[in-house]
Amino acid sequence: MAESMSGLARSHRCTEVSNKLIGTEVTVMGWVQKRRNLGSLIFVDLRDRSGILQLVFDQEVLSEEDYNKANSLRSEYVVAAVGTVEKRSAAINENLKTGDIEIKVHTLRILSESETPPFPIDEKQTVKDELRLKYRYLDLRRPNLQRNLRIRNDVTRMVRNFLGDEGFLEIETPVLGKSTPEGARDYLVPSRVHPGEFYGLPQSPQLFKQLLMCSGFDRYYQIAKCFRDEDLRADRQPEFTQIDMELSFVDVDDVIDVNERLLKKIFKEVLDIDVQLPMLRMTYKEAMDRFGSDKPDMRFGMELTNVSDTVAGCDFMVFKGALENGGSVRGLNAKGLGDLGRKKIDGFVDYAKDFGAKGLAYIQLKSDGTVKSSFAKFMKEEEMDALIKAMDGQAGDLLLFAADKDKVVFDVLGNLRLHIAKQYDMIDKSQYKFLWVTEFPLLEWSDEQNRYTAMHHPFTMPFEEDLEFIDERPGDVRAKAYDIVLNGTELGGGSIRIHQDDIQEKMFEALGFTKEDAYNRFGFLLDAFKFGVPPHAGLAYGLDRLVMWLTGEDSIRDVIAFPKVKDASCLMTQAPGPVDTLQLEELGIELSTPEEE
Incomplete structure (x- = not known):
């Protein structure tokens, strides 16, 4: 029977209790990791997000009712315990932060009981991914995943503090926007108010952040949710998070300078690694010639x-x-x-x-x-x-x-x-080799679309001296684009943006857009550019990939609270799923049956 915590207030998380508090009464709350009955003594490992703390229940001190209650505890019961901090009576556990102390409990309340979980809440246990993700709320109790999400929180806090000190403003941009399918597929959201029309979920805040530069904000950033309907890999998800920024009145070196100092701060504070500045730079051509990759592993x-x-x-x-x-x-x-x-x-x-x-x-x-x-x-x-x-x-x-x-x-x-x-184990995994890859091709040929497409996006600035090639040899035009690479993984990328009308028109021509096409897709941005647009540039990191490197995980699923699997579904909530016919009718949507298809 679950009890109330009325009259109790938690005084400490588990690992906030230390030997400095010996002799002090504390109140702790959390989940039972395991219970050991040694006859007159019962030992319970209590777990919360901070770690493990040992509770001791002494039969000679407790009433029979309370001792029996302690003996009834099972894994994942939620309890509150009040007791005195003491030195450990048994051997010290050097693997625990609280390994030299324990709590001699005099008051125990069972706040919630638990069924036997489908897998042990233990990071050392191997559990199939499908089972972990079906019971993700249990999987997230495991210490390694809680550590990963704490590090993710620390990184976003550092980013906000650092960029705030650098004069950036955090500004939110819309999630419901216009579909601009130049790149990956958009996720579409039907409009009830405008039948037959759709919003596109943002693949990035690109157009809005450029509009913010037109608005005079000069330095913007956002921890932005983005969506791409593309095939998934270990380091991709249909919804992901970017550390997104844009700066006015800057060139390549200015953007790189800010971001090198940001990365140096993050890696020092999270991993105590001193990143050497300036970081190595290499052109796209050199990277391909030497390593066959635009994100080479330099280790x-x-x-x-x-x-x-x-x-x-x-x-x-x-x-x-x-x-x-x-x-x-x-x-x-x-x-x-x-x-x-x-x-x-x-x-x-x-x-x-x-x-x-x-x-x-x-x-x-x-x-x-x-x-x-x-x-x-x-x-x-x-x-x-x-x-x-x-x-x-x-x-x-x-x-x-x-x-x-x-x-x-x-x-x-x-x-x-x-x-x-x-x-053949040729990689020194203790090394962190950062590299800026610069001077990407502006355009790349798409056999699927039978035309040139933008390697980054249609607003990337070409090298002025290469513009003479754009009609006859468009593949030779270099872009003022840059990616930051760590140990063979692209952490982020950006570019100087086009802010001159004539160059933007040339870019659209090279992509095969008529003026009408360009205005249908990007008219609101092109109109804004008529009213005085500053030179500007930006960069965006994949937050999930960055945290994956900081935590040493192999997949971004282990640094995201509720990830999707490869078919973009959620095993826990069973999303996506069918909706009521009434909802579809309100949206003016009729689904075809397999026979009709």
């Missing part, structure tokens, strides 16, 4: 080598065909893996095929001096020697080659580089 080497010139005259049709089709031949030197068996190397080939490769050529330089290659019979001896030299191949090395169009080669070798490094 290890194994860089790509372009051997196109070295193999240009060979008769190996895989290399020759790639070069004749405007592609390239590039390789990785996997140091120390030259003695791997054929099965392991075939595994690399299969992995490469997942990223578009037709195959993977290789040379094994075995430690005993023998050389084995998948394509030696197509190469002259001097050509093979030159290729090994170009790759800095030594005895004991494994040389892997991809030949195709640059995009495929970069995808294959960039991902294979990471795969090999993880598989």
Whole structure:
């Protein structure tokens, strides 16, 4: 039978009780982690969000009724306990913050009973994700998840304090806005008042924050909820949170300066890591050429080598065909893996095929001096020697080659580089390597849409000196865009924005928009730009990804209170779900049946 807590008030959370309070009466409340009956003594581990505290119930001190009540406690019962802080009577537990003290209880109230939970509330227990997410409210009682959400809270508090001190204003932007499908799919919300019309949930506050710059606020930020209807991965969710900012009268260096100091503060306060400033910078072209990725993990080497010139005259049709089709031949030197068996190397080939490769050529330089290659019979001896030299191949090395169009080669070798490094423990996980990747292409070709699309968004400023290429060679135009990367993960990105009418018109033309198209999508922003718009720039972090790195988790689901699974559903609430026919009628929506479809 549950009891009232009337007349009691919690004096301390569990780990707020320390040996400084020995001899003091305290009132604590929380969940029973476990109970141990040693005959005349009952020990209970009490848990709240701060941690664990040991309660002791002494049969010689308590009434029979109270002792029996203590003996009835089970895991996840919610209790209030009043007692005196004492030194531990048994061995000290050095693994607990409260491991040298205990509470000798004289008053116990059972505030709520619990059924046996479907899994232990213990971070050391392995529980299937589906079960954890179905009972997320229980999963969130586990200390590691409570720690993660505390760190998330600490980060947002630090961001607010830091940006406030830097002159930023926190301003909320609308969640119900206009759908502007340039990028990922929008989540749509039907309007009851305007039948047949829809709001779009924001993929980011991009347009509104630019309008705030037009309004003269000069420095804005927001911890913003965003929505994207896209396929999910370990580091993606249909709804996620951005640390979003925009600044006026700035250039690239100004934005980077503020954000480097912000990151330095966060990593020092959360992890006690001293981030060295300035952070390393690298152009997009250099990152792709060296690492095959625009978010390279800098904690290890194994860089790509372009051997196109070295193999240009060979008769190996895989290399020759790639070069004749405007592609390239590039390789990785996997140091120390030259003695791997054929099965392991075939595994690399299969992995490469997942990223578009037709195959993977290789040379094994075995430690005993023998050389084995998948394509030696197509190469002259001097050509093979030159290729090994170009790759800095030594005895004991494994040389892997991809030949195709640059995009495929970069995808294959960039991902294979990471795969090999993880598989063979080549990454120093104690390092935090920050990198700014700059000078992204302004546009990228979309085979699906058969046109150029904006690599970031249509308001990204191109390098002025590259504008002459925008008609004839649009893929060569660089953007004043920048991403902040940590250990191979993009934490955030931004750009200088276009604030000149003529450049914005050119950008829309390059994207295949007519003036009418542009105004249908972005007219309210373009109208605002007619009334004096300052040069401005911005950046947004994925808060979830940032906290994932700070907590050492592998998935953003473990730093979000109530995440979705891969099909964008919630296992706990069963969302999305059907709605009443009356609701649909009010919205003027009729659902087609499978037969009609």
